[in-house]
Amino acid sequence: MHIYGSLALRKCSSFNSIQQSLTERNKHQMFASITFQEAEQEIRLVIGVDEEVRKLEGNLRTIQAVLDDAEKRQLKEEAVKLWLKRLKDVSYEMDDVLDEWNTAMIKSEIEKQEKAESSPILKKVCSFIPSSSCCFRQFKKLGLRHGIAHKIKELSENLDELRKESDRFGFRIYLNRDTEAVARPKTTSLIDVSKICGRDKERNELVSNLLGKGSQEEKSPHVISLIGMGGMGKTTLAQLAYNDVDVQAHFETLIWVCVSNPFDQIRVAKAIIESIVDQPPDNTELQNLVNRICDLIRGKKFFLVLDDVWSEKPNDWEPLVLALKCGAQGSRILITTCKEGVAKMVNSAYTINLDVLSDEDSWLICSLVASVDKDDEQLGKLGRGLANKCKGLPLAAKILGSVMGGQRSRQKWKNILDSNLWELEDVQNGVLGPLLYSYNELSSAIKQCFLYCANFPKNYLFSRNELVYQWMAQGYSGSKYDMEDMGERHFEKLVMHSFFQDFEKDDNDDDKIIRCKMHDIVHDFALTMTTNECFTIDVDKVLGIELKSARHLTLELKKKTQFPVSIYNAKNLRTLFFRDSSIVFPLDLFQHLTCLRSLNLEYSAFEKNFQMKWKN
Structure with a gap:
């Protein structure tokens, strides 16, 4: 029941006055059905x-x-x-x-x-x-x-x-963000080299750096970092280097530890000791463990791989690095991580940023895993088309190859090629899983900034400033006093988590990133996480979308297309982009879309339409 009008204007000081006001209104037949109790309830609600x-x-x-x-x-x-x-x-x-x-x-x-x-x-x-x-x-x-x-x-x-x-x-409240509901897979140093394709350049670069003769001036221990988004092949490259014959002969002690998340100093220290002496230590005190590590590697040239490192906290790293300084000159530590911040935290002397594979290398991996002759003329064309869908991500090629191996026929491969790759559960869960780990490392505000990128098309050249302003408009950048600075920090955080690539930098501003792109599979992941929120539609798809739940919408309407008035139903829309569209749309559109926070008319005929109507 609603109460309007003069009831509030009278500012009744008691419920007797309220009742009197209601009696007066009843005479005018405005609120005949409102009872005293209902009026009291409504007044309390409004006040x-x-x-x-x-x-x-x-x-x-x-x-x-x-x-x-x-x-x-x-x-x-x-x-x-x-x-x-x-x-x-x-x-x-x-x-x-x-x-x-x-x-x-x-x-x-x-x-x-x-x-x-x-x-x-x-x-x-x-x-x-x-x-x-x-x-x-x-x-x-x-x-x-x-x-x-x-x-x-x-x-x-x-x-x-x-x-x-x-x-x-039974949800848990995480005071420590490092805790994960899904356990990270553990890795080992073992690898079947015969099933590895590509990465020859990076492999040679890494091995050469590992075998380089250490000078007295070089930092000890000498840390090398492999950086790349999930599924890029960091662990595989580390395994190749670890098992290289020359590397095995060059170092006196080789150690492999899967660090994973969360970072546990005691577990990592015990794993280092066990890798050297082939048995777990009895002691569980960190001080005794680091002393033991120091004794075991003192004066020896060692090679330590710390795979899958996530923690950027110096306090996690400091006790271990102090113990590792006991090793001989020329010792090497190799760290694999998705986060550029980790490489900076450990003061890496050398970093290798992994890029995507070529389409040919992707096909080699698919054919190898699928046990198909890469020169098979019947399946080769389809296979290459499927491999190209992996966009150079080794993990995607490996998982797709296993799917192809289980459905080895021309028609089945064609069905996969014609379908959305992410409809295949094995592919989706396998490829998007590593990205989920990186995503879960982000704060809620930065997650929102990342997911907002799903509004842009694949292979889009993001402008740093454009993104920051869009995030500000959506309210993702904190208080009104430092919104732009906070947006800049959010952008840097996404860069450090390997969610962006193909950087363009400003030579005159300390190599500041001004433009970048997003890997197609990262973009697919963002779309997966924004189902029923972000839509890109043309006039043929409008009717098939639940516009009530849409929050961000991109319209791709071609010339001479009538504006779809069904967009009026998108009452909750916060973002509206027009792309590659010369369509003239009605000026009363924004009277219906009252929740809009971001509007991009760069490619629309809105300005021309507005100017024509203004003249008339």
Whole structure:
């Protein structure tokens, strides 16, 4: 039941006054069905809207505390995925309501200032003669406040239900972000060299650096870092170097440790000792363990591989590196990581950034794993087409090759080629898994920045400034006082997590990255994580999309195409991009899309259309 109009204007001080006001309204047949109890309930709701806003924000923060766990479990548990979608919907709705509320408060302040600046005579006249416009403004304020109060009440009920469901799921609140719901796979130094293709250049570069003669001036220990996104083949390259005949002969002691996540100093220290003496140490005190490492490698030239390092905390690294300094000059430590920040933290003397494989090398891997002759004329053309879908990612080629090997016929390969590669569960889970680990390392705000990149087409040349401004418009960059600086930090963090590639740098500004691209498979991953939120459509696809849930939309409408008015139903849209479109669209569009925060008309005919209508 809604209460409007003069009830608030009268500012009743007691419920007797409220009841009297209701009686007067009943005479005018405005609120004949409202009871005294209903009126009391509505008044309390409207008056308490400020407190409800604060409660809603607190309730959301409570639920967001379990978001890390939910996001890590969503790919394994369908129920969690559905719960997470509902939470995101409510979060968006809450954001919109708070925007509406804050906008109303700002407008109210502006009106107060304008009223204060009016002439004293006008103020006196208004104080004695209530104008219809003043009454209308008060009526409008009450209506807005009442509408927001009901929206907040409904959202609070939805949040409360989600909170109860989160309890049933047994979500954990992660105070330590390193904890993961999905265990990282462990690696070993063993490898079948006959099944490895490509990376000859990087392999030779790495081996040459490992065998280089150490000078007295070189840092000890000499650290080399292999950096690349998940699935790029860092571990494989480290295994190739570790098993190289010359490398094996060059060092007195070789050690392989899979560090993984979280970084456990004691476990890593024990693994180093066990790798040297072939038995686990009894001691569990870190001090005793590092002393033991120092004794075992003292004066020896060792080669240590620390595979899959994630921690950027100097405190995790410092005790170990102090012990490792006991080794002889010329010792080497090789670290593999997805994060450039790790390479900086360990003061790498040399870094190798892994790039994608060539299409030919991708096909060699696919054919090798599928046990198919790479020169097979019947399957070769289809096979190369499939291998090209891997976009040079070795892990993708390996997994696709296993799928191809299990479906070895021309027709089945053609079916795979014609389908969306990510519809294949084995491929999706295998390739996107390593990216999920990197994604889970990000804070909630940086996750939002990364996922926003799904709005842009594949192979898009991102402008650093464009991205930062878009994130600012969406509210992903913190408080209004440092939004641009925070956006810059978010960009750097995504770069350091290997989510961007193909950098263009400014030679005049300390090699600052100004433009970059995103690997197609990383883009596919972002799209997977934004299902039912981000859409790219043309006029033929509009009817097949649930526009109510759409938050970000890109329109690709060709010339002479009539503007699809179904877009009006996308009431919750926050981003609207027009790409490669010369279509003229109606100017009343933005009266329907009231939640828009970002609008890109770079490729549209909007400006021309607006100018023509303005002249008329």
